[in-house]
Amino acid sequence: MARIRMILPVPVPGLALSLFADQIPSTLRRDGTEIEFRGTRSGASLLDSPYELALADSFVLDAGVSAEADGCxxxxxxxxxxxxxxxxxxRLSIPVVGAAQSAFALATQLGKRFSIVTMWEPWKVMSTDLVKRYDLSDRVASIRHIDVRPDTQELLSGKEELVFGCLEEQAKRAIEDDGADVIILGSTTMYQSHAYLAQALPVPVVNPGVAAYKTCETLLELGLTHSKRAYPSPERTVDDLFTTIQSVFPN
Known part of the structure; x- marks a missing residue:
């Protein structure tokens, strides 16, 4: 039995966690794999600013730091x-995967230039910074958004009629005007639009949540993990630093 811990960068109630889990159906899961979704105990809410991103970094570390000891x-x-x-x-020796990095890597294998289509301006800024961090600017045709404030608990439920058409419009503009030959959904909260866009668009559409899961599977099957030369272990750890902070959504 393999265990994978999927960490959302914000506090998420149980029902919303089940919505995230739905994007990885049993037909895509390797036999004998247990997937555990969890949000952070506190911290960020919408990732709309550098302040929120700093909180997310800290509390995702908190949510994942015990994973190896817990048997993940x-x-x-x-x-x-x-x-x-x-x-x-x-901090960890077991593989640690990022959804964005997984989606970018997959997109670069599917085409020459990709575009990211996301929900609103702050996430466009976040994606722009991440592309620069991974030195992929020359592979990005554009980063577009639909100017709709995201909901990290309801995801796209109830907004399909509004959101799907807007995403399709921006994706087609990315293809026709910007030269994209692959589209990446700009958030794991947007997965409900994947089937619609994959059918509506003439290019591959990458769902970052599924790309991340399949990357986890591949690393497990190949027996690979990240290089400790690139990510050296700390001499001193304070893993219990956040344990006194009350969880927003206690189990």
Whole structure:
């Protein structure tokens, strides 16, 4: 039995966690794999600013730091922010995967240039910074948004008629005007639009949540993990630093 811990960068109630889990159906899961979704105990809410991203980095680290000791085989920062990714790779020896990095890597294998279509301006800014961090600016045709404030608990439920058409419009503009030959959904909260867009668009559409999960599977099957030369372990740890902070959504 392999265990994968998927960490959302914000506090998430149980019902919303089940919505996130729905994007990885049993037909895509490797036999004998247990997937555990969890939000952070506190911290960020919408990832709308550098302040929020700093909170997300800290609390994702908190949510993942015990994963190896708890018997998990892989940890995933299940967000297009890749919150806490480098810190967890430094702290842990088991593989640590980022949804954005997984989606970018897959897109570069499917086409020459990709576009990210996301929900609103702050997430466009976040994606722009992340693309620069991964030195992929020359592979990005554009980063577009639909100017709709996201909901990290209801996701796209109830907004399909409004959101799906807007995403399709921006994706088609990315293809026709910007030269994209792959589209990446700009958030794991947007997965409900994937089937619609995959049918409506003439290019591949990457769902970052599924890309991240499949990356976790691949690393497990190949017996690979991150390089400790790139992500050296700390000499001193304070893993219980956040344990006195009350959880927003206690189990």
């Amino acid at each position: 085989d892989v940890v995933c920062s299940f967000s297009m922010s890749d919150s806490g990714l480098s810190a967890l790779r430094s």
